[in-house]
Structures are given as C-alpha cells and as structure tokens.
Amino acid sequence: MSNPIFESVYKEIFPFWNYISESDKKYICQNSFALNYPKGTNIHDGNECSGVIFVHSGSLRLYIMSDEGKDVTLYRLQKGDMCMLSASCVLKTITFDVFIDAEEDSECYVISGSAFASVSERNPQIRIFALETAVSRFSDVMWVMQQILFMSLDKRLAIFLYDESVRIGSDIITLTHEQIARYIGSAREAVSRMLKYFANEGIAEVSRKGIKILDKKRLRNLTL
Amino acid sequence: MSNPIFESVYKEIFPFWNYISESDKKYICQNSFALNYPKGTNIHDGNECSGVIFVHSGSLRLYIMSDEGKDVTLYRLQKGDMCMLSASCVLKTITFDVFIDAEEDSECYVISGSAFASVSERNPQIRIFALETAVSRFSDVMWVMQQILFMSLDKRLAIFLYDESVRIGSDIITLTHEQIARYIGSAREAVSRMLKYFANEGIAEVSRKGIKILDKKRLRNLTL
Numbered sequence: 001m002s003n004p005i006f007e008s009v010y011k012e013i014f015p016f017w018n019y020i021s022e023s024d025k026k027y028i029c030q031n032s033f034a035l036n037y038p039k040g041t042n043i044h045d046g047n048e049c050s051g052v053i054f055v056h057s058g059s060l061r062l063y064i065m066s067d068e069g070k071d072v073t074l075y076r077l078q079k080g081d082m083c084m085l086s087a088s089c090v091l092k093t094i095t096f097d098v099f100i101d102a103e104e105d106s107e108c109y110v111i112s113g114s115a116f117a118s119v120s121e122r123n124p125q126i127r128i129f130a131l132e133t134a135v136s137r138f139s140d141v142m143w144v145m146q147q148i149l150f151m152s153l154d155k156r157l158a159i160f161l162y163d164e165s166v167r168i169g170s171d172i173i174t175l176t177h178e179q180i181a182r183y184i185g186s187a188r189e190a191v192s193r194m195l196k197y198f199a200n201e202g203i204a205e206v207s208r209k210g211i212k213i214l215d216k217k218r219l220r221n222l223t224l
Numbered sequence: 225m226s227n228p229i230f231e232s233v234y235k236e237i238f239p240f241w242n243y244i245s246e247s248d249k250k251y252i253c254q255n256s257f258a259l260n261y262p263k264g265t266n267i268h269d270g271n272e273c274s275g276v277i278f279v280h281s282g283s284l285r286l287y288i289m290s291d292e293g294k295d296v297t298l299y300r301l302q303k304g305d306m307c308m309l310s311a312s313c314v315l316k317t318i319t320f321d322v323f324i325d326a327e328e329d330s331e332c333y334v335i336s337g338s339a340f341a342s343v344s345e346r347n348p349q350i351r352i353f354a355l356e357t358a359v360s361r362f363s364d365v366m367w368v369m370q371q372i373l374f375m376s377l378d379k380r381l382a383i384f385l386y387d388e389s390v391r392i393g394s395d396i397i398t399l400t401h402e403q404i405a406r407y408i409g410s411a412r413e414a415v416s417r418m419l420k421y422f423a424n425e426g427i428a429e430v431s432r433k434g435i436k437i438l439d440k441k442r443l444r445n446l447t448l
Contacts, residue, residue, distance in 0.1 A: 064366070064369070064370060064373075066370070066373070066374030066375075072373055091359060093356055093359045093360035093362075093363060094359060094362065094363055095363045096363050096366035096367065096370070124348035124349065124351075124352060125348065127348075127352050128348060128351050128352060128355065131352065131355035131356060131358075131359055132317055132355060134355075134359050134362065135315060135317045135318060135355055135358050135359060135362070136317035138317075138318065138320075138358065138359070138362045138365075139317060139318055139319040139320050141362075141365070141366070141369075142288070142320040142365070143320065145288075145365070145369050146288060146290070146320070
C-alpha cells in the first residue's frame with residue numbers, strides 16, 4: 001500500500017494525471033517516497049539518477065561544481081516546484097551533472113527515476129511534461145549564465161542600491177523598479193527580475209513599500 | 225506546389241515523419257523555404273520567431289550577446305543539424321534570446337514557426353521531438369558554461385585549437401585572436417598572451433597567416 005497523500009498531491013501537480021491509466025497511477029504512487037532532508041543535506045550528487053523530486057515544503061538549491069569544488073547556483077526549487085534534472089535516467093539527453101542541497105529543512109516526494117521513465121514511455125503526455133519542465137529551466141540557467149558572463153546588471157544594481165542607501169542614510173529604498181531602471185540605464189523587467197534574485201539570495205527584501213537591504217555585506221561584495 | 229526536395233529530406237531527418245497524416249506532411253512542406261545565406265549573414269536576431277532551421281550545407285554559429293555587444297558562442301550547427309531555439313513560438317518556455325550567423329555560405333531549410341507549432345499541437349510525437357532537440361542543446365550549453373566558469377584558459381584554448389584542427393582537417397587555423405576569444409568566451413588580449421605562451425613552448429607557431437599546430441601531442445595533453 002502506498003501513502004494515499006501521493007495520489008491527492010499528484011492530481012494537483014501533474015497536468016497528465018487524468019489522462020493516464022489507473023494502473024500507471026498506482027505504479028507511480030507505489031514508487032514514490034516521502035523524504036525529509038534536514039537543512040544542509042546533499043540530496044543529489046552529479047550523475048546518479050535520484051528520481052523526480054517534488055518539493056512539498058522547504059527549499060532546495062541546484063548548482064554545478066568544478067573539480068576544485070567551486071560552485072555556481074543555477075536556481076532554487078521552492079514549495080510546489082519539480083525537478084527533472086535529478087532524473088537523468090528519464091531525460092537521457094541531459095548529460096551534465098548537477099548537485100542539489102536542502103537549503104532549509106525540506107520535505108520532498110521523490111518518484112523513482114526508472115518507474116517514472118517506464119510509465120512515460122507508454123504516455124507521451126508524461127514525456128512532454130518532463131521535457132517541458134526541463135526546457136523551462138534551460139531559460140533560468142541561460143539567465144544566470146548571461147549575468148555571470150556579461151557581469152553587468154547585478155553589479156550595476158548592487159552599486160546603485162548601496163550608494164543610494166548611504167546617500168539617504170537608510171536601508172529602505174522607496175523608489176519604484178521603473179525609477180531604478182532609469183537610474184542605471186536598464187529595463188524595468190530586468191531590474192524586477194534581478195531584485196527577485198537578490199530577494200531569493202536573502203540580500204534584500206522586496207515589497208510594495210520598497211526595497212529593504214538585509215545583507216549589506218553581500219551587497220557590498222557584489223559591487224566590487 | 226512546394227519543393228519536392230523537402231519531403232525527401234524530412235523523411236530522413238524527422239523521426240515522426242511516418243507517424244503524421246498526409247495533410248500535416250503537406251502543410252509542413254508548403255510552409256518550408258530553402259534559403260541561401262552568404263557567409264557572415266545574421267540569420268536570427270534575438271526574440272523573433274524565425275522558424276525551425278535545418279542546415280542542409282554550411283555552418284551556423286549560435287551565440288548570446290550582452291547589451292554592450294560582447295558575445296559568447298554556445299554551439300555551432302553543422303550540415304544535418306536542426307535548430308529549435310530559433311523558433312520561440314514553438315517552445316514557449318524558451319524565453320532567452322539567441323543570435324545565429326552563417327559562418328560559411330549555408331543553405332538552410334526553414335519551416336515557419338507558426339506552421340510547425342500548429343502541426344505539433346495535433347501530434348505529440350512532434351512536440352516530443354522539438355523538446356528533445358532543445359533539451360539536448362541544454363547539455364551543450366551547460367558544457368560551455370562549465371568551460372568558461374571553471375576551466376583555466378590554457379585548457380580552454382587547447383581544447384578549441386585541437387577540436388578546430390580536427391574539424392577542418394588541417395593543422396593551420398586561420399582565425400583571428402579576436403574570433404578565437406569570442407568562441408571560447410575570453411578576451412582577445414588573454415588569448416594573444418596564451419598563444420604567445422604556446423609559441424614559446426613550441427606547441428604552436430603564431431603568425432599573421434594564423435596558428436600552426438607544431439606539437440599535437442602536447443596540445444592534446446593540455447586538453448586532458
């Protein structure tokens with residue numbers, strides 16, 4: 001008997017759920033595991049096939065790592081997010097290694113990669129879902145790559161926020177994203193996206209009232 | 225009447241061709257165009273939907289570009305390769321901009337993005353093919369990213385020179401330092417300095433005519 005929670009969650013998160021057979025549903029649920037990862041746990045390590053990971057609570061960080069141990073964050077998985085890059089046995093064209101750590105205490109539902117792969121072979125809709133999930137992350141990764149390669153907006157924005165907070169003598173900056181974009185010669189959408197990144201990194205808090213700098217030291221480091 | 229060449233080529237390159245209806249085949253062929261791009265032409269420019277590009281002869285370079293015009297090569301498309309990233313209207317989760325230039329005189333078959341998208345909506349096998357093509361490029365791009373982020377310049381340059389000499393079947397590479405820098409995501413000055421080092425070590429000879437590889441074994445060792 002599998003945990004009945006799986007069926008109720010999968011019904012919500014998988015757009016293909018109503019289109020697959022009862023036996024395939026049962027097979028996926030029987031090969032699912034609810035796992036708790038304490039903060040700091042390494043969940044996925046390079047080229048193994050850890051399975052399809054659904055984040056039920058907490059936060060995971062996905063990154064690449066050099067032989068020397070230098071790492072670069074690609075993106076974070078929050079509550080409700082799904083990770084396909086941890087299931088290289090499902091997506092055989094994914095040939096690069098990623099690492100995943102729990103950044104907070106996290107509860108995840110993990111579907112065995114081989115079970116997911118065998119069900120997806122019978123169901124094109126599952127295959128499409130898996131591929132689309134991976135492709136949408138491709139765009140996130142390209143964004144990170146452009147920031148790193150062209151090293152412009154994050155630095156420009158960090159310099160602006162740092163200088164502005166010194167100028168007004170406060171950690172709370174009440175300008176709109178539009179205004180900031182104009183000051184640093186960028187587009188509002190780009191500034192909003194970068195502020196969201198700063199927020200995910202815990203550098204600043206973004207709300208309707210404005211931008212509150214939370215970690216002045218890291219902001220300063222970004223300006224260097 | 226569409227060009228009869230399309231049907232015979234598509235039969236070879238599209239794994240889904242035998243599984244779609246005659247009318248869908250006809251629709252794809254009627255919305256296909258054989259286009260000749262002289263060397264140096266910009267074929268695709270950022271966020272437009274240029275369609276699905278099949279390289280029949282020649283070579284295309286796919287790259288990203290910063291606001292300041294700095295560019296980094298992601299990969300090249302050779303004879304027989306297919307490009308989905310130029311068809312953002314087919315893969316709506318691809319939200320980043322790429323640029324594509326003809327590196328040599330190239331003949332391409334281009335399928336209109338909207339025609340391909342409408343046929344793929346009726347045929348899950350086409351959707352899977354499009355997504356798999358994109359995901360396999362995800363791996364190429366991650367490899368480039370890791371080279372740039374983690375690898376020392378000597379190794380990157382050695383890999384480039386070695387691969388290029390294999391690709392063109394010659395020990396003489398006639399690219400400029402500027403071009404090489406762009407391919408490996410570095411600066412011209414840094415490449416010139418490293419080439420001077422390679423020359424001093426007797427690995428290559430650097431002249432106005434290009435770079436001649438003298439010691440293939442040592443170059444190969446640097447790539448490991």
